[in-house]
Amino acid sequence: MNSKTPVDSRRPLSDGQRLALIRLLGDDDPKVHDAVKARLVACGPDVVPWLRPHLVDDDPVLRRHAREIVLHFRRADADAEFLAFCLNQGEDLDLERGIGLLCQTRYPEANLEVFTAQLDQISKELRVRSITQVAPQQRLLTVTHYLFNEIAFRGDAQYESDPESCYFNRIMERHAGNPIGLCALLLLVCKRLGLPVAGIGLPGHFVCRFQTPTVELYIDCFNQGRFLTKTDCVQYLHATNHALEEGYLAPISTRRILMRMCANLQQTYLRLNDEAEAGLVKRYLVALAN
Numbered sequence: 001m002n003s004k005t006p007v008d009s010r011r012p013l014s015d016g017q018r019l020a021l022i023r024l025l026g027d028d029d030p031k032v033h034d035a036v037k038a039r040l041v042a043c044g045p046d047v048v049p050w051l052r053p054h055l056v057d058d059d060p061v062l063r064r065h066a067r068e069i070v071l072h073f074r075r076a077d078a079d080a081e082f083l084a085f086c087l088n089q090g091e092d093l094d095l096e097r098g099i100g101l102l103c104q105t106r107y108p109e110a111n112l113e114v115f116t117a118q119l120d121q122i123s124k125e126l127r128v129r130s131i132t133q134v135a136p137q138q139r140l141l142t143v144t145h146y147l148f149n150e151i152a153f154r155g156d157a158q159y160e161s162d163p164e165s166c167y168f169n170r171i172m173e174r175h176a177g178n179p180i181g182l183c184a185l186l187l188l189v190c191k192r193l194g195l196p197v198a199g200i201g202l203p204g205h206f207v208c209r210f211q212t213p214t215v216e217l218y219i220d221c222f223n224q225g226r227f228l229t230k231t232d233c234v235q236y237l238h239a240t241n242h243a244l245e246e247g248y249l250a251p252i253s254t255r256r257i258l259m260r261m262c263a264n265l266q267q268t269y270l271r272l273n274d275e276a277e278a279g280l281v282k283r284y285l286v287a288l289a290n
Contacts, residue, residue: 013043022054024036025040025065025066025069026059026062027061028061036065037068037069040069041072045073045076047069047073048073051066051069051070052066052070054066055067071108071109074108075108077108078104078105078108082098082101082105082284083283083284085097086098086287086288087287087290091253091254092254092255093255093258095188095257095258096116097112098254099168099184099258099261100112100115100116100168102168102261102262102265103167103168103170106163106167106277107169110169119188119192122147122151122189123189123192123193125146126142126143126189127193129142130193136195136196136210136212136215137215137217139193139195140190140195143186143190143195144186144225144227147185149224149225153171153175154175154176154224155177155179155222155223156176159177159179160267161271162268163265163268165178166261166265167181168181168184171185172185179206179207179221179222180206180257180260180261180264181261182221182222183207183219184257186208186219186221186225187208197210198251199251199257200233200249200250200251201256201260202233202236202237202248203242203248205222206222207219207220207233208221209249209251216230218230233249234249255288258288259285259288262281262284262285262288263285265281266278266281266285
């Protein structure tokens with residue numbers, strides 16, 4: 001019989017053990033780093049408070065390794081929060097909060113208040129510019145010109161293999177994104193301005209629709225906010241070998257928008273052979289589909 005008592009990795013570390021692990025955390029040897037990281041991760045999130053001071057340590061190796069472990073636990077927290085959000089919200093969920101929480105699953109340090117403030121500032125500027133404009137269509141033109149010409153949000157031609165084009169915080173920072181991410185930008189700005197704009201999930205593409213009792217326009221945010229007619233959208237369906245189904249041109253709920261964002265993200269990770277990240281995102285898709 002083995003008389004050794006198994007070590008409980010969750011048992012609180014002594015001061016001496018902490019000091020020893022911190023010293024080893026500053027070792028740049030990959031094998032040492034992997035072993036120390038595994039030990040600290042096994043200890044659970046209780047290690048975060050005493051690792052936090054080392055995020056600003058003078059030693060760049062220790063600083064980098066401490067940050068990696070802290071982010072590991074922050075990502076786990078963000079993952080749990082977003083998964084709960086997906087499970088507990090209805091069809092008309094808060095899209096802005098949803099895409100913010102999705103950002104934090106990859107970038108746990110992302111401050112949701114920052115891009116909310118950015119959207120508020122954009123909307124404030126557009127209110128000033130459109131104060132004399134009565135017709136909603138003219139106000140929409142002001143919005144799209146400002147977003148896609150003046151401050152130059154643009155479609156990322158490499159979006160299918162670039163996860164950063166899927167995360168809204170990175171879209172706001174880089175002014176570049178995939179079709180649905182840029183449409184989310186327009187949707188969130190127009191919501192603040194009271195303009196009747198909805199998301200339209202075409203197969204293989206995503207656009208927005210502006211509709212009043214007298215006007216119906218589609219906006220291709222990926223292509224500089226270009227205005228399309230319904231006929232243009234039908235021609236796109238024919239050109240991509242899709243039969244005309246009315247559902248293709250109907251607005252989709254914010255839950256379905258978030259689901260499609262996650263689906264795009266999962267496909268991007270799969271193209272990069274990143275099975276771990278794709279697996280995480282798949283869980284969100286399952287939760288949103290229920």
